[in-house]
Amino acid sequence: xxxxxxxxxxxxxxxxxxxxxxxxxxxxxxxxxxxxxxxxxxxxxxxxxxxxxxxxxxxxxxxxxxxxxxxxxxxxxxxxxxxxxxxxxxxxxxxxxxxxxxxxxxxxxxxxxxxxxxxxxxxxxxxxxxxxxxxxxxxxxxxxxxxxxxxxxxxxxxxxxxxxxxxxxxxxxxxxxxxxxxxxxxxxxxxxxxxxxxxxxxxxxxxxxxxxxxxxxxxxxxxxxxxxxxxxxxxxxxxxxxx
Amino acid sequence: xxxxxxxxxxxxxxxxxxxxxxxxxxxxxxxxxxxxxxxxxxxxxxxxxxxxxxxxxxxxxxxxxxxxxxxxxxxxxxxxxxxxxxxxxxxxxxxxxxxxxxxxxxxxxxxxxxxxxxxxxxxxxxxxxxxxxxxxxxxxxxxxxxxxxxxxxxxxxxxxxxxxxxxxxxxxxxxxxxxxxxxxxxxxxxxxxxxxxxxxxxxxxxxxxxxxxxxxxxxxxxxxxxxxxxxxxxxxxxxxxxxxxxxxxxxxxxxxxxxxxxxxxxxxxxxxxxxxxxxxxxxxxxxx
Amino acid sequence: xxxxxxxxxxxxxxxxxxxxxxxxxxxxxxxxxxxxxxxxxxxxxxxxxxxxxxxxxxxxxxxxxxxxxxxxxxxxxxxxxxxxxxxxxxxxxxxxxxxxxxxxxxxxxxxxxxxxxxxxxxxxxxxxxxxxxxxxxxxxxxxxxxxxxxxxxxxxxxxxxxxxxxxxxxxxxxxxxxxxxxxxxxxxxxxxxxxxxxxxxxxxxxxxxxxxxx
Numbered sequence: 072x073x074x075x076x077x078x079x080x081x082x083x084x085x086x087x088x089x090x091x092x093x094x095x096x097x098x099x100x101x102x103x104x105x106x107x108x109x110x111x112x113x114x115x116x117x118x119x120x121x122x123x124x125x126x127x128x129x130x131x132x133x134x135x136x137x138x139x140x141x142x143x144x145x146x147x148x149x150x151x152x153x154x155x156x157x158x159x160x161x162x163x164x165x166x167x168x169x170x171x172x173x174x175x176x177x178x179x180x181x182x183x184x185x186x187x188x189x190x191x192x193x194x195x196x197x198x199x200x201x202x203x204x205x206x207x208x209x210x211x212x213x214x215x216x217x218x219x220x221x222x223x224x225x226x227x228x229x230x231x232x233x234x235x236x237x238x239x240x241x242x243x244x245x246x247x248x249x250x251x252x253x254x255x256x257x258x259x260x261x262x263x264x265x266x267x268x269x270x271x272x273x274x275x276x277x278x279x280x281x282x283x284x285x286x287x288x289x290x291x292x293x294x295x296x297x298x299x300x301x302x303x304x305x306x307x308x309x310x311x312x313x314x
Numbered sequence: 315x316x317x318x319x320x321x322x323x324x325x326x327x328x329x330x331x332x333x334x335x336x337x338x339x340x341x342x343x344x345x346x347x348x349x350x351x352x353x354x355x356x357x358x359x360x361x362x363x364x365x366x367x368x369x370x371x372x373x374x375x376x377x378x379x380x381x382x383x384x385x386x387x388x389x390x391x392x393x394x395x396x397x398x399x400x401x402x403x404x405x406x407x408x409x410x411x412x413x414x415x416x417x418x419x420x421x422x423x424x425x426x427x428x429x430x431x432x433x434x435x436x437x438x439x440x441x442x443x444x445x446x447x448x449x450x451x452x453x454x455x456x457x458x459x460x461x462x463x464x465x466x467x468x469x470x471x472x473x474x475x476x477x478x479x480x481x482x483x484x485x486x487x488x489x490x491x492x493x494x495x496x497x498x499x500x501x502x503x504x505x506x507x508x509x510x511x512x513x514x515x516x517x518x519x520x521x522x523x524x525x526x527x528x529x530x531x532x533x534x535x536x537x538x539x540x541x542x543x544x545x546x547x548x549x550x551x552x553x554x555x556x557x558x559x560x561x562x563x564x565x566x567x568x569x570x571x572x573x574x575x576x577x578x579x580x581x582x583x584x585x586x587x588x589x590x591x592x593x594x595x596x597x598x599x600x601x602x
Numbered sequence: 603x604x605x606x607x608x609x610x611x612x613x614x615x616x617x618x619x620x621x622x623x624x625x626x627x628x629x630x631x632x633x634x635x636x637x638x639x640x641x642x643x644x645x646x647x648x649x650x651x652x653x654x655x656x657x658x659x660x661x662x663x664x665x666x667x668x669x670x671x672x673x674x675x676x677x678x679x680x681x682x683x684x685x686x687x688x689x690x691x692x693x694x695x696x697x698x699x700x701x702x703x704x705x706x707x708x709x710x711x712x713x714x715x716x717x718x719x720x721x722x723x724x725x726x727x728x729x730x731x732x733x734x735x736x737x738x739x740x741x742x743x744x745x746x747x748x749x750x751x752x753x754x755x756x757x758x759x760x761x762x763x764x765x766x767x768x769x770x771x772x773x774x775x776x777x778x779x780x781x782x783x784x785x786x787x788x789x790x791x792x793x794x795x796x797x798x799x800x801x802x803x804x805x806x807x808x809x810x811x812x813x814x815x816x
Contacts, residue, residue, distance in 0.1 A: 118686020236784025
C-alpha cells in the first residue's frame with residue numbers, strides 16, 4: 072500500500088466511523104461528516120457539470136461557431152446553442168426576487184419538453200404494454216406433450232392469479248365510486264395482492280440495506296483493519312525482531 | 315413475564331449491535347454457500363453469449379457509491395463477460411457519480427484484458443435529463459456526447475465509427491439505483507426504439523421491475539446483491555457478491571428471528587391486557 | 603405576459619416532441635431542442651449548488667444552529683469543484699482520489715445506517731395485527747428467506763418434487779412473479795395514468811404550479 076492509498080484508506084475509515092457513530096447518538100463527528108459529505112457531493116456535481124455538460128454542449132459549440140464566423144465570415148447552425156444558453160441563464164434569475172419571473176422561461180421549457188415526452192412514453196411503455204401484457208394471458212393453457220395435449224395447470228393458475236390480481240388492485244385504486252358490494256369485495260382482494268407485493272418489497276428492502284452494511288463492514292475489515300492497521304503493526308514488530 | 319416485557323421494550327442499540335455482529339462474523343468466517351441462479355439472470359447471460367463478437371453493448375452506470383456494494387459487483391461481472399466475448403462496450407451515465415464508478419470498474423476489470431480505449435470501450439461520461447437524454451441518443455450519439463468523460467473528442471473514436479445512434483446498439487445494460495435508471499431505459503430505449511434492455515439494480519427497486527420482465531420489456535434483471543452473486547456464479551468465478559452472500563444469509567435469519575420474537579411478545583402482552591380488561595376468570599357460577 | 607409566454611414556451615416544446623412521432627419532418631427540430639434541454643439542466647444544477655452555498659452562508663452569518671459545520675460544507679464544495687474544474691476528473695487525478703476516499707465512504711456509510719434502522723423497524727412495527735398485516739409479514743419473511751442461500755440450505759437433496767411448494771425458494775418465486783407482478787403492475791398503470799394526465803394538464807396550461815402559482 073503506497074503512502075497516498077494508506078492516507079486515503081485512513082481518511083475513509085475515520086469518516087466511515089464518524090457516520091456510524093450516529094447509531095449511538097447524534098454527535099459532532101457525525102455532523103461534521105454529514106456536512107462535508109453534502110459539500111463534496113455538490114462540488115463533485117459542479118465539476119462534472121462543467122466538464123461533461125457546459126464545456127462540450129455549450130462552450131465548445133459556441134467557440135467553434137465563433138471561430139467559423141471569424142475565419143470564414145459565416146454563421147453556422149451551432150449559433151442556435153446560444154438559445155439554450157439564454158434559456159439556461161434565465162434560471163439564475165431565481166436569486167433576484169424582483170426578476171425571479173425571468174426564470175420561468177427556462178423552467179417552462181424543461182417542464183414542457185419533459186411533459187411532452189412523458190405523455191408519450193408513459194402511455195406506451197407503462198400503460199399500453201402493461202395492459203397488453205395482462206390481456207394476452209390465457210387463463211386456460213393447453214400444451215403439447217409426449218402423450219398429446221394436456222392442461223398446463225401451473226401456468227393456467229398463475230395466469231389467472233395475475234389477471235385477477237391486476238384487475239382487483241386496479242379496482243382498489245378506483246375512487247370514483249364507493250367501495251361497496253362487488254366493487255368492495257374486489258377492492259378487498261386487490262388490497263391483499265397489494266399487501267403481498269408490499270411485503271415482498273419490504274423483504275427486498277431489508278436485503279438492500281443489509282448489503283450496504285456488508286459493503287462498509289467489509290471495507291473496515293479487509294480494506295482498513297487488515298492492510299492499514301494490522302499489517303503495518305506486524306511489519307513494525309517484525310522489524311524490531313518481536314515477531 | 316419480565317423477559318417478555320424486556321423483549322418488547324428492548325433498547326434499539328442492542329438490535330444494532332446484534333445486526334453488526336451478524337454481518338461481521340460471516341465476513342471473518344465465510345460459510346461458502348452457493349446461490350441458485352434464477353431465469354432472470356440466465357437470460358442476461360444468454361443474451362450476451364448469443365451476440366456475435368464485436369457487438370455494441372451500451373452499459374449505463376446509473377448508480378452512486380451508496381448502491382455500490384450491490385450494483386458494482388454486477389458492473390464488474392458484466393464488463394468481464396462483455397470483454398471476454400469481445401463485445402464493444404460503450405459506457406455512459408445518467409448519474410454524475412455513475413461516470414466515476416465506471417472509472418473504478420474499468421480500472422479494475424480493464425487490466426485483466428488486452429483492451430484499447432476508443433477501440434474496445436469508451437466512457438462517454440454523464441448527461442442529466444433521464445428520458446430526454448436517451449431520446450436524444452436515438453437521434454445521434456455523437457451530438458449528445460461530443461466529448462468523452464475525460465474531455466477528449468469522441469468524433470475520431472473507432473468504437474463510435476459504426477454507432478451513429480441508439481439503433482446501432484445491440485444490447486443496453488442499465489446498472490441502476492433508482493430513477494433515472496431502468497424505468498427510463500425501458501420507456502425510451504425499449505418502447506420507442508425497440509432496443510433490448512437488460513437491467514441490474516438495487517434490491518429496493520427490483521420488485522417494481524417484475525412487470526417489465528413478464529412483458530419482455532426487460533430481457534433480464536439482476537436484483538440486488540443476490541443478482542450480482544448469481545451473475546458471478548454463471549460466469550463461474552467467486553467475486554465480492556458471492557462472498558457477501560454468507561453475511562446476507564445470517565443477517566436475514568437474525569431479522570426473521572427478531573420479527574418472530576417481537577410477535578410472540580406482542581401476542582403474550584396483548585392477551586395479558588385483554589385478560590386484565592375482562593377481569594379475573596371466575597367461572598359462570600360466580601358471576602352475578 | 604410574464605405568465606403567458608412561458609406557458610407558450612412549455613406548450614411549443616412539449617407539443618413538438620409529441621408531434622415528432624407523427625410528423626418526421628419535425629425530427630431535426632425536436633433533436634435540436636432536446637440538446638438545448640441538456641444545457642438548461644446544467645444551469646438548473648448550478649442554481650441548486652448556488653442555493654446550497656447561499657443557505658450555508660446565511661447560516662454562518664446569522665449563527666444559526668450547527669453553523670460551524672457549514673464551514674466544512676463550503677470548504678468541501680469549493681475544494682471539490684476547483685480541483686475538478688482545474689485539474690480534471692479522469693482516473694488518477696486528485697479529483698478521482700477525493701471521490702474514492704471521501705465521497706465513496708461517506709455516501710455508502712450514510713445509506714448503510716439504514717440497515718440498522720430497517721432491522722429496528724422490523725422488530726418494533728412488524729406485527730401480525732390484522733389479516734392485511736399478516737399477509738405483508740408472511741410475504742416479507744418468505745422473500746427474505748428465499749433470497750438467501752441459507753433459506754434453501756435445509757432442503758435435502760432427496761426432497762421430493764411434489765413437496766417443492768414448501769421450500770422458501772419456490773414460494774418466493776411465486777410471490778415475486780405472480781403477486782408482486784400483479785400489485786406492481788396495478789401501481790405502474792395507475793401512476794402512469796397520473797403522469798399522462800398531469801403532462802396533458804401542463805401542456806394545456808391547466809397545471810401551472812411549476813410557474814410558482816397555486
